[in-house]
Amino acid sequence: MLHDLNPLAGKRFLAAAALAGITFLGLALGGWIAPIPALVAGLGLVAGLGLLAWRLGRPAGRGEGGGAPTEGSSSPQAARLEALEALLAGLPLPVLQVDQGRRVTLANPAADALFGRVQIERDLVATVRHPLLNEAVDRVLAGETGQETEFVLAGASERVLAARIEPAPVSGNGRPGAVVAFYDMTRVKQADRMRADFVANASHELRTPLASLIGFIETLQGPARDDPDARERFLGIMQEQAQRMARLIADLLSLSRIELNEHRPPTGAVDLGAVLKGLAAALAFRATERQMTIELGVPSPLPGMGGIAAMTELPPVQGDRDELTQLFQNLIDNAIKYGRPGTPVSVACWRVPQTRLQRGMLAVAVIDRGDGIPREHLPRLTERFYRVDKARSRDLGGTGLGLAIVKHILNRHRGRLAIDSTPGEGSRFIVYLPLAAELS
Ligand SMILES: Nc1ncnc2c1ncn2[C@@H]1O[C@H](COP(=O)(O)OP(=O)(O)O)[C@@H](O)[C@H]1O
Ligand SMILES: [Mg+2]
Structure with missing residues (x-):
């Protein structure tokens, strides 16, 4: 709802009521001459004008619909006012107006949503209290030009707001005031901080192996120069260490490449059965090193979902083959690394039927x-770089970027990842991918 103290609405009401009164008086006087028809005409006119006065005098913009121009708006000015109010009511940007005494005179629904409820006719600080904003x-109320400020609102969830304040006369009375627009920053x-953290983390991850390389080079040049064993x-x-750096750089590069393409979903149709079989063969050696096996086509771990046992029967998904290979390689690699030696890594596939809201999907669980x-x-x-156990991940040759890559590949594929884990028993990573267009 748009809070308005629109003085024009009251004036319009008075004007229309006065006009109605004068007309009635005129017609009543005329009625001495031709009483009956004049009285009937007069009553009709008064009723019409009264209705008009009521419509004009009604505070526009209140209630449902936020004040869209109504059919009966007869004056172009009233229609324009209503349109302006509708515009302000629909504006997603929180805006409010203050008068010379810093009291809030107007606020739009977006401002209400941002601050809970804007306190009309009270000092701005009753709604939003921050010295920088005040x-x-x-300064603007004192006659300076437009101002910009940024401040942090403490609360249950901390919010960073930017405000732009412009001098603007308070509607109706023409006295100076100001309009304040807020931007939720x-x-x-958060994105800025994440970017800064990411650069710091990446540099740190590279610096560790690099420092070790420099140390060993110096040792080989000096004390260990003539020691073949050392x-x-x-x-x-x-x-x-050099391989570790190479892996890190490869992961960083592929992450940035995937992110660059994220807004462009892949258009190919990928046979995931072939991808999974290829990966199982390629990773079999690493699995046997840990006395593990990779079993494809087990039943779905979710009750009632069945499962497709033959990899040749998987329906094609919409995707980029290389990226999907990278995705499942990361998941199966993690399962081998973090699974207990001597246990199998299982891959289950099943179809998720199309619904009104989403396309048919193929689900693949790595367990x-x-x-x-x-x-x-x-x-x-x-x-x-988020790891449950940093040292363990590093010892196992991990970069801490695998699952970030998985997430971004899935974002690009308009897919989804569900992670489910029971400490002491194991984990399952379920990937949902939209089926190729012609199937869903
Ligand atoms: N299958 C799994 N079982 C247990 N922990 C896992 C598993 N997969 C991933 N993790 C945890 O998630 C972290 C992030 O995974 P990932 O991004 O692939 O990095 P990493 O290079 O360490 O494998 C890992 O360091 C590990 O702590
Ligand atoms: Mg990994």
Whole structure:
């Protein structure tokens, strides 16, 4: 609802009522001459004018519909006012108006939504209390040009707001006042912080192996110059560290490439059965190193979902083959790394029927029997460099970027990831991918 103290509405009412009165008087006087027809005509006119006065005098913009121009708006000015109010009511930007005494005279619904409820006719601080905002508003009210300020509103959830304050006369009385527009910058600030954190994390991840490389090079140039055993050992460690850096850079590059394309969904049709069979063969060696096996086509872990046992019978999904290979490679690789030696890694596939709201999907679950992941970590697993156990991940050659890559590939594919884990029993990562267009 638009709070309005529109003085024009009252004036219009008075004007229309006065006009109605004068007409009635005129006709009543005329009635002395031709009493009956004049009285009937007069009563009709008064009723018409009264109705008009009521319509004009009704405070526009209140109630349902937020004041869209109504059919009966007879004066162009009234129609324009109503249209302006409708515009303000529909404006997603929170806006309010203050008078010379910093009292709020008008606020739109977006401002109500931002602040809970705007306190009309009270000092701005009753609605939003921050010294930076007050000072900026006061400067404008004192005659300075438009101002901009940014401030943090503490509360249950901290919000960063920017405000733009422009001098503007208060409607109706023409006295100076100001219009304040607010922009919620919370998400922009969060994105800024994430970017800064990401650069810091990436540099840190690269610096560690680099420092170790520099250390070993110096040792080989100095104390270990003539020690063939030490040289062999150190070169082995150096190779490991250099490979770690190469893996990190490869993951960083693929993450940024996927992100760049994220708004453009892939258009190909991918046979996931072939992708999964290829990966099972490629990763079989790593699995046997840990006495593990990869079993494809087990029943769905979700009750009642069945499961497609033959990989040749999977319906094609809409996607990019290389990216989907990278996605499942990361998931199966994690299952091998974090699964208990001697247990199988299972892959289950099933079809999720089309609904009114979404296309038909193919679900693929990668299931391991390992230590599992404590519940509190689940929501953050797909953040870059987030690991449950940093040291363990590094020892296993992880970069901490695998699941972030999975998430971004799924974003691009308009798919979804569900992670479910029972500590002590294992984890399952379920990927949902839209079926190729001609199927759904
Ligand atoms: N199958 C799994 N079982 C247990 N923990 C897992 C599993 N998959 C991922 N994690 C946890 O999530 C973290 C992030 O995974 P990922 O992004 O692939 O990084 P990493 O390079 O460490 O494998 C891992 O460090 C690990 O703590
Ligand atoms: Mg990984």
